[in-house]
Amino acid sequence: xxxxxxxxxxxxxxxxxxxxxxxxxxxxxxxxxxxxxxxxxxxxxxxxxxxxxxxxxxxxxxxxxxxxxxxxxxxxxxxxxxxxxxxxxxxxxxxxxxxxxxxxxxxxxxxxxxxxxxxxxxxxxxxxxxxxxxxxxxxxxxxxxxxxxxxxxxxxxxxxxxxxxxxxxxxxxxxxxxxxxxxxxxxxxxxxxxxxxxxxxxxxxxxxxxxxxxxxxxxxxxxxxxxxxxxxxxxxxxxxxxxxxxxxxxxxxxxxxxxxxxxxxxxxxxxxxxxxxxxxxxxxxxxxxxxxxxxxxxxxxxxxxxxxxxxxxxxxxxxxxxxxxxxxxxxxxxx
Amino acid sequence: xxxxxxxxxxxxxxxxxxxxxxxxxxxxxxxxxxxxxxxxxxxxxxxxxxxxxxxxxxxxxxxxxxxxxxxxxxxxxxxxxxxxxxxxxxxxxxxxxxxxxxxxxxxxxxxxxxxxxxxxxxxxxxxxxxxxxxxxxxxxxxxxxxxxxxxxxxxxxxxxxxxxxxxxxxxxxxxxxxxxxxxxxxxxxxxxxxxxxxxxxxxxxxxxxxxxxxxxxxxxxx
Numbered sequence: 001x002x003x004x005x006x007x008x009x010x011x012x013x014x015x016x017x018x019x020x021x022x023x024x025x026x027x028x029x030x031x032x033x034x035x036x037x038x039x040x041x042x043x044x045x046x047x048x049x050x051x052x053x054x055x056x057x058x059x060x061x062x063x064x065x066x067x068x069x070x071x072x073x074x075x076x077x078x079x080x081x082x083x084x085x086x087x088x089x090x091x092x093x094x095x096x097x098x099x100x101x102x103x104x105x106x107x108x109x110x111x112x113x114x115x116x117x118x119x120x121x122x123x124x125x126x127x128x129x130x131x132x133x134x135x136x137x138x139x140x141x142x143x144x145x146x147x148x149x150x151x152x153x154x155x156x157x158x159x160x161x162x163x164x165x166x167x168x169x170x171x172x173x174x175x176x177x178x179x180x181x182x183x184x185x186x187x188x189x190x191x192x193x194x195x196x197x198x199x200x201x202x203x204x205x206x207x208x209x210x211x212x213x214x215x216x217x218x219x220x221x222x223x224x225x226x227x228x229x230x231x232x233x234x235x236x237x238x239x240x241x242x243x244x245x246x247x248x249x250x251x252x253x254x255x256x257x258x259x260x261x262x263x264x265x266x267x268x269x270x271x272x273x274x275x276x277x278x279x280x281x282x283x284x285x286x287x288x289x290x291x292x293x294x295x296x297x298x299x300x301x302x303x304x305x306x307x308x309x310x311x312x313x314x315x316x317x318x319x320x321x322x323x324x325x326x327x328x329x330x331x332x333x334x335x
Numbered sequence: 336x337x338x339x340x341x342x343x344x345x346x347x348x349x350x351x352x353x354x355x356x357x358x359x360x361x362x363x364x365x366x367x368x369x370x371x372x373x374x375x376x377x378x379x380x381x382x383x384x385x386x387x388x389x390x391x392x393x394x395x396x397x398x399x400x401x402x403x404x405x406x407x408x409x410x411x412x413x414x415x416x417x418x419x420x421x422x423x424x425x426x427x428x429x430x431x432x433x434x435x436x437x438x439x440x441x442x443x444x445x446x447x448x449x450x451x452x453x454x455x456x457x458x459x460x461x462x463x464x465x466x467x468x469x470x471x472x473x474x475x476x477x478x479x480x481x482x483x484x485x486x487x488x489x490x491x492x493x494x495x496x497x498x499x500x501x502x503x504x505x506x507x508x509x510x511x512x513x514x515x516x517x518x519x520x521x522x523x524x525x526x527x528x529x530x531x532x533x534x535x536x537x538x539x540x541x542x543x544x545x546x547x548x549x550x551x552x553x554x555x556x557x
Contacts, residue, residue, distance in 0.1 A: 093425060119411060142428055143421040143531040145523045147408045166408055170530055208429075208538050257381065257533040 004073045006108055006157035007050055015045040017060035018070035025063030031056040050076050052107055077108030079159025085152045087165060089173045090202050090262075092209060092255060095138040096172055098125060100152050110156045119146040144169050173259025175211060176200035178234070178251045183270035190243040193217075193270050196235035197251050200262070214252045214261060219245040220269075231256070246271045369487045369543055376480040377536035383473055384529040390466050391522045397463055398515045412516065418450065418524045419443040421531040433542060434490045436535050441481045442493050443528050448474050450521050488543065 007013050017026045022042040028035040039046055047054060060070040081103050089096035098114060114135055116123040125135035148169070153162040178197040186192040195215060199206045210232065216225040219242050230236055241247060250264040395403040419442065431439070448471060455467040482492055 139425060141422050142425045143423060143527055143534075145420065145422065145520070145527045146411060149408070166406060207541060209534065210537060256537065257384075258530055 004075060006075050006077060008158055009051060009076055009078055010049055013045075013047040013050055013074070014041075015047075015058060015060070015072065015074075016070070017043045017045075020060070020062070020069055026069065027061045027063065027066075029059045029061070030054075047074075050074075052076050055107075075108050075157075077106045077156065077158060078104070080106050080110055080154040080156055080161045082161050082163050083112075083152050083154045085150065085163050085165050087148075087150055087167065087172050089169075089259070090176045090200070091204050092173045092175075092259070093139060093142050094204050095136060097128070097134055097136040098150055098152075099131070099134040101133055102154065106156055106158070108156050108158065110154050113153045113155070115151045115153075117149045117151075118144070123148075125150075139169070142169075170258040173255050175253045175255065175259075175262045176202045177262045177265040178213065178253050179265070181249070181251050181265045181268050183247070183249045183268045185270060185273040186237070187273055190272050190274055191239060191241050193238040193241050193247060193249070193272055194235070195238065195249055195251070195268075197265065198234060200253060203253075210256045211253045212256050214254070215249070216252075216264070217241075217247050217249040219247050221245060241272045243272055244274050369484060370540070372480065372484045372487060373536055373539050373543060376477065376484055377533065377540065379473070379477050379480055380529050380532040380536065383470070383477060384526070384533070386470055386473060387522070387526055387529060390470050391526065393463060393466060394518070394522060397460065398518060402515055402519050407519075409516065409519070411520070412513075418517075418521055419446050419528075420524060421527040423531075433488065433539060434485075436539065437481060437485050437488075437490060438493045440528075440532055440535055441478065441485065444474060444478045444481065447521070447525050447528065448478060451525075454518060454521070484539075 005013075005015075015028075017024065017028075020026060020043050022044065024043045026040075026043045028040065028045045035045065043060075045058065045060070055074055055076045057071065057073050059068060061067065062069050083100050083102050085098060085100045087096055087098040098116075100112065100114075102110070112133065114125050116125050116137060123137055123140075125137045128134045128136060147166050149164060149166045151162060151164045153160060177200060179200055181195065181197040183193055183195045186194050195217075197213070199211055203209070203211065212232070213230045213234070215228045215230065215236055217238055218225045226240075228236060228238075238247075238249075247270050248267050249270065250267050252261045252264050254261045392403075401407045421443065451467065451471050451474065455464065455471060485492055
């Protein structure tokens with residue numbers, strides 16, 4: 001008869017050959033391979049300081065008859081470390097979800113148990129099929145002053161561990177990033193880019209719970225982002241783009257009044273509209289670029305970048321200088 | 336533009352009707368401004384919420400531990416139920432009429448103001464007194480602003496304690512610790528109400544655009 005045996009990494013394991021006497025003649029195999037007699041103490045199998053590679057099926061056969069007397073499946077692992085638990089409401093005011101994971105694997109099966117207490121009430125967190133390690137709860141009441149206390153307990157054959165998080169209803173509100181971000185050049189406008197996006201589909205009621213947005217953009221050649229905060233609407237026109245430069249653009253969302261900003265959306269790239277070149281000969285190209293340089297490198301005064309609200313303190317001066325140098329360098333290149 | 340034309344017609348109607356001696360109570364400028372005062376009330380709740388963060392921090396430090404610990408999560412004692420709670424069933428909250436929604440806010444802040452005024456009379460430090468006084472003044476402004484919105488929409492103001500500083504039938508806390516607990520819950524409820532009000536006024540903003548005022552004139556039989 002066979003069963004499973006769980007042991008800690010580094011432990012010393014002694015396996016008995018079922019009901020056989022200590023002095024019986026037996027042969028042990030590990031995953032079908034005979035084990036050397038040096039590991040035996042009588043009919044007991046001794047494994048010292050076990051490691052993960054020693055997991056497998058161990059069988060014990062009586063010496064002469066080769067009858068299978070005992071079989072076990074050895075699983076080497078570790079007791080669980082303190083799990084990481086996070087709760088978030090990306091669908092306010094419907095409810096929230098909690099997700100968890102172990103910081104290091106245990107290599108053996110674990111069971112997770114989650115409890116949610118709201119004041120004196122126990123609430124049930126329904127486990128999601130996909131992804132695993134996640135459960136969700138529906139709010140029964142809104143605008144609660146009482147905190148939620150969520151405790152996650154991890155248990156396996158070698159031990160258990162737990163962690164607790166406590167939070168207010170408002171503190172965990174964090175929408176998903178905006179979706180379908182699109183950035184397009186504006187015909188006949190070399191300094192503009194039109195950006196539009198949609199509310200995240202997981203946000204159930206943008207009418208009563210409107211979102212505000214944060215847009216950030218920069219040309220690929222610069223490291224410093226420019227930021228715009230928008231209290232309504234799902235589109236914005238950038239009017240100070242460097243002509244001809246490819247831009248990277250992202251948007252984030254937040255409930256108008258509570259919670260925290262979403263992660264940044266997927267980045268989109270766009271280049272402002274540029275005039276079509278008219279000639280293909282080299283001479284004409286030089287003429288074209290020198291005349292174009294006076295219009296497309298009428299770079300915005302560097303103060304524009306510095307004036308954007310997000311750049312503060314001594315960093316602002318550094319950006320002004322950097323931007324000024326970059327502009328000067330490009331202008332020199334095209335002269 | 337189409338909106339310009341309808342505004343023109345409406346203003347004419349308003350002027351004509353306002354001049355009728357039979358309608359002394361109709362104040363057109365108030366009704367026209369309903370949408371704008373909702374926005375102003377909303378802005379005021381956000382301002383107060385911001386102010387409260389500083390005030391609560393200072394006050395809880397004054398109360399000392401455990402009240403100023405971020406994880407402090409005491410059970411709600413029965414006596415704390417006197418303070419009006421913002422907590423509400425989700426579907427119930429959604430289904431509130433504009434009148435009920437505004438009235439709930441009006442009643443809550445009127446009572447919270449009373450309680451805060453009591454607090455003001457008791458605190459020790461000059462800094463706290465100053466902050467509390469400033470906050471009470473702003474909160475009074477909020478109550479008046481909500482009242483203004485209700486009047487401009489033709490709703491009656493809820494009766495209730497508007498003046499007396501001590502709420503009727505309020506038993507004094509039997510000991511210092513329970514008194515501090517009362518203060519803690521008062522601040523918590525105030526904070527939650529301000530968060531809720533932002534959502535209440537968001538909903539009202541969407542449901543009471545200026546164009547709806549013409550319906551009110553019709554409802555009055557004109």
